[in-house]
Amino acid sequence: MSSPYRILVVDDEEKIRKSLSGLLQDYDYEVATASSGPECLQIMSSQTFDLVILDIVMPGMDGIEVLQKIKEEYKDTEVIIITGYADKEKAIATFRLGVYDFIEKPFESKEILNTIAHCLNQLELKKEIEKKTMELAVEKERLLVTLRSIGDGVIATDREGKILLINKVAEELTGWTQQEAAGKPHYEIFHIINEKTRKIPEDPVTRVITTGLIVGLANHTILIARDGTERIIADSGAPIKDRDGNIIGVVLVFRDITEHRKAEKELRMSEEKYRTLFEESKDAVFISTPEGRFLDINPSGVELLGYSSKDELLRIDIAQDLYFNPQDREKYQQALKQHGFVKDYELVLKKKDGKRLIVLATTTAVHDEKGNIVSYRGMMRDVTDQRRLESQLLQAQKMEAVGTLTGGIAHEFNNMLTTIIGYGKLLQEEMVEDDPLKHNVEMILVSSERAANLIQSLLAFSREQIIKPMPVSLNEIIKKVEKLLLRVIGEDVELKVILNPPTPPFDKGGQGGIEDVVVMADQGQIEQVLVNLATNARDAMPDGGCLTISTELVELDEEFLSAFKYKKPGRYALISVTDTGTGMDKKIVKKIFEPFFTTKEVGRGTGLGLSMVYGIIKQHNGYINVNSESGKGTTFKIYLPVIKSYVEEIKPSTVTIPTGGTETILLVEDDLEVRKLTKDILQKFGYKVLEAVDGEDAIKKFIEDKDKIQLLILDVVMPKKSGKEAYDEIKKIRHDIKALFVSGYAVDIVRRKGFLDEEFDFISKPLSPKELLRKVREVLDK
Ligand code: ADP
Numbered sequence: 105m106s107s108p109y110r111i112l113v114v115d116d117e118e119k120i121r122k123s124l125s126g127l128l129q130d131y132d133y134e135v136a137t138a139s140s141g142p143e144c145l146q147i148m149s150s151q152t153f154d155l156v157i158l159d160i161v162m163p164g165m166d167g168i169e170v171l172q173k174i175k176e177e178y179k180d181t182e183v184i185i186i187t188g189y190a191d192k193e194k195a196i197a198t199f200r201l202g203v204y205d206f207i208e209k210p211f212e213s214k215e216i217l218n219t220i221a222h223c224l225n226q227l228e229l230k231k232e233i234e235k236k237t238m239e240l241a242v243e244k245e246r247l248l249v250t251l252r253s254i255g256d257g258v259i260a261t262d263r264e265g266k267i268l269l270i271n272k273v274a275e276e277l278t279g280w281t282q283q284e285a286a287g288k289p290h291y292e293i294f295h296i297i298n299e300k301t302r303k304i305p306e307d308p309v310t311r312v313i314t315t316g317l318i319v320g321l322a323n324h325t326i327l328i329a330r331d332g333t334e335r336i337i338a339d340s341g342a343p344i345k346d347r348d349g350n351i352i353g354v355v356l357v358f359r360d361i362t363e364h365r366k367a368e369k370e371l372r373m374s375e376e377k378y379r380t381l382f383e384e385s386k387d388a389v390f391i392s393t394p395e396g397r398f399l400d401i402n403p404s405g406v407e408l409l410g411y412s413s414k415d416e417l418l419r420i421d422i423a424q425d426l427y428f429n430p431q432d433r434e435k436y437q438q439a440l441k442q443h444g445f446v447k448d449y450e451l452v453l454k455k456k457d458g459k460r461l462i463v464l465a466t467t468t469a470v471h472d473e474k475g476n477i478v479s480y481r482g483m484m485r486d487v488t489d490q491r492r493l494e495s496q497l498l499q500a501q502k503m504e505a506v507g508t509l510t511g512g513i514a515h516e517f518n519n520m521l522t523t524i525i526g527y528g529k530l531l532q533e534e535m536v537e538d539d540p541l542k543h544n545v546e547m548i549l550v551s552s553e554r555a556a557n558l559i560q561s562l563l564a565f566s567r568e569q570i571i572k573p574m575p576v577s578l579n580e581i582i583k584k585v586e587k588l589l590l591r592v593i594g595e596d597v598e599l600k601v602i603l604n605p606p607t608p609p610f611d612k613g614g615q616g617g618i619e620d621v622v623v624m625a626d627q628g629q630i631e632q633v634l635v636n637l638a639t640n641a642r643d644a645m646p647d648g649g650c651l652t653i654s655t656e657l658v659e660l661d662e663e664f665l666s667a668f669k670y671k672k673p674g675r676y677a678l679i680s681v682t683d684t685g686t687g688m689d690k691k692i693v694k695k696i697f698e699p700f701f702t703t704k705e706v707g708r709g710t711g712l713g714l715s716m717v718y719g720i721i722k723q724h725n726g727y728i729n730v731n732s733e734s735g736k737g738t739t740f741k742i743y744l745p746v747i748k749s750y751v752e753e754i755k756p757s758t759v760t761i762p763t764g765g766t767e768t769i770l771l772v773e774d775d776l777e778v779r780k781l782t783k784d785i786l787q788k789f790g791y792k793v794l795e796a797v798d799g800e801d802a803i804k805k806f807i808e809d810k811d812k813i814q815l816l817i818l819d820v821v822m823p824k825k826s827g828k829e830a831y832d833e834i835k836k837i838r839h840d841i842k843a844l845f846v847s848g849y850a851v852d853i854v855r856r857k858g859f860l861d862e863e864f865d866f867i868s869k870p871l872s873p874k875e876l877l878r879k880v881r882e883v884l885d886k
Pocket residue numbers: 636640641644683685686687688692696697701702703704708709710711712713714715738
């Protein structure tokens with residue numbers, strides 16, 4: 105015992121006071137004494153006692169009165185009454201006043217000590233209980249405060265679902281106060297519905313009580329407050345159990361997630377929006393790291409780069425796998441570092457299959473707080489086709505311009521040569537066999553012929569050469585020229601010819617099936633093309649190699665042809681000429697079709713071979729392209745339009761000996777020299793020739809001699825009135841007048857330019873006397 109119990113002995117008899125206090129002191133109690141009721145109360149007002157031993161019969165204020173006072177004022181103090189036998193009744197009555205026990209006088213020490221010990225024990229217990237009760241009350245208060253201040257709404261119910269407690273947040277959310285809510289059925293206060301169905305969902309309290317489990321509320325639960333305000337809530341219900349595990353109630357915990365849900369929805373929508381934008385963009389969109397890995401790339405990007413999946417692309421090393429030249433990436437990165445972004449930056453990339461890809465990249469560098477680049481975000485647009493078409497178009501335009509220039513010059517020279525050769529021949533014929541000057545004339549003619557050949561090449565390039573197209577079998581031409589080609593390429597080069605017949609017979613043309621590709625072509629010209637290509641191939645394979653010529657039938661679409669004017673989509677015959685020679689770099693490829701471009705030493709190359717090829721193919725409404733890389737050989741591809749129906753095989757023209765005549769011819773030609781030459785030839789062979797210098801003059805002259813004139817020879821292109829216009833006028837005067845047209849332009853050009861319709865007789869410059877006479881006779885004899 106840490107502090108002894110304190111006992112106050114109250115008795116008017118001193119003997120009892122003394123004996124009792126002595127006894128108690130012997131048992132270690134702390135004892136005070138009082139001889140009367142007032143003295144007792146006075147002592148108690150200044151000291152506390154655990155026990156008062158009170159004599160019931162005292163003079164003045166008696167024990168009962170003192171007892172009442174003590175019980176009123178000192179609740180924690182116990183009282184034991186001492187009574188004589190006579191007052192036993194009285195003493196028993198004091199139990200009502202809260203006395204612990206009474207002891208009869210005379211008492212035994214043992215008896216009194218026992219009673220006292222009992223009492224104090226009891227007192228001790230009582231104090232303990234009070235203390236515990238107090239502690240419990242404090243604990244309860246603390247819990248209640250905690251509960252009420254929880255940030256979530258809390259509602260506790262009993263087993264029947266009646267509200268026991270609702271905290272502050274729940275008060276706010278429901279609109280009910282603790283006092284109003286207490287004892288009400290929970291559903292009146294916690295009024296919930298399903299957001300979508302607007303129906304009352306399964307009661308969470310019942311559910312918790314029946315299952316005994318913690319339950320989460322269904323999604324989309326709405327709490328309707330007392331004033332009708334609706335809030336989306338997230339919550340749970342849990343059973344409240346007693347010590348033995350019996351469910352004695354339910355606690356609901358809930359939170360207002362209206363704002364949260366709204367923000368979440370907005371975020372999701374905005375994320376979805378950007379995702380869609382990313383996923384569905386037709387341009388490639390990517391995020392990559394400066395180290396050279398993709399972090400993300402959209403489906404267009406995967407497709408553009410030719411990979412099978414995004415995952416595959418995320419694994420590649422960009423610099424190594426996507427660039428032909430990793431230094432290109434370094435330059436691009438430098439630009440990004442310097443400016444923070446690049447716009448339409450042209451990059452040459454490598455697809456998964458190794459094909460070249462030209463893209464325009466628009467990229468932004470993304471920095472962290474310290475200013476370091478952490479990623480690149482950008483887009484790529486494929487411009488491979490565009491670039492190719494652009495360069496092809498540019499090339500076509502350049503060739504067109506060069507062609508026009510060359511054609512103009514060649515034309516002038518052609519007229520002059522016509523005169524030189526014509527007169528040369530006349531002179532030659534008039535000389536006797538052993539004329540000493542004959543050699544000189546021959547030399548003039550030889551040189552002139554050579555000049556004429558050169559001019560022919562130029563005309564061929566400028567597509568103004570006279571060609572005589574007819575339906576021919578391409579494979580036949582190649583078969584025929586094969587021998588010649590073998591000679592051209594020499595022994596060191598192997599020649600492979602692969603002729604593919606079209607499958608199936610593509611046109612029956614009403615003439616029976618044709619087993620071959622038929623094109624409208626001038627056989628001699630196509631041979632020329634092949635010889636030129638073979639010559640170049642040989643030059644490119646000085647140590648031998650292989651030259652392959654193959655044919656096939658292909659279908660060209662709009663896109664393929666879009667860069668080339670005049671071309672129509674459809675069926676084309678394709679001749680591929682491939683060599684295993686030195687090949688060419690890009691710079692050379694660009695120029696090879698230009699006249700006089702050669703890389704060969706003086707005397708070996710003229711630079712006209714491919715120009716001719718180009719012109720001839722163009723004139724055949726075809727198309728030629730070249731594929732070559734330094735060291736990897738060269739392939740030329742020639743596309744010629746295939747004709748639909750097969751025209752009967754053209755018979756070789758019958759050779760006729762020129763004969764003259766006596767008819768009168770009106771010769772209309774603006775070029776003085778050509779006119780004089782033509783006139784001379786005609787007159788020499790007996791014709792009478794009238795001359796006119798242009799279209800208008802022709803009409804005038806015709807009117808003057810309209811009955812005599814039997815034939816008109818008209819130059820197609822003339823100042824004032826063209827040949828055709830003059831002819832049309834003259835026809836009005838005499839509708840059956842015969843006419844022969846002459847032009848330096850190829851027949852198809854004349855037609856294309858609308859000078860002549862097809863049915864007219866036509867002869868081209870330079871005029872050969874024989875051909876002129878033959879044609880004149882032919883027209884007159886019609
Ligand atoms: P030339 O043969 O007289 O030089 P071309 O017009 O025929 O003139 O050819 C022009 C140039 O094109 C040649 O000088 C050569 O550089 C190049 N070339 C043409 N064909 C080939 C080929 N098959 N392989 C390599 N280079 C070629």
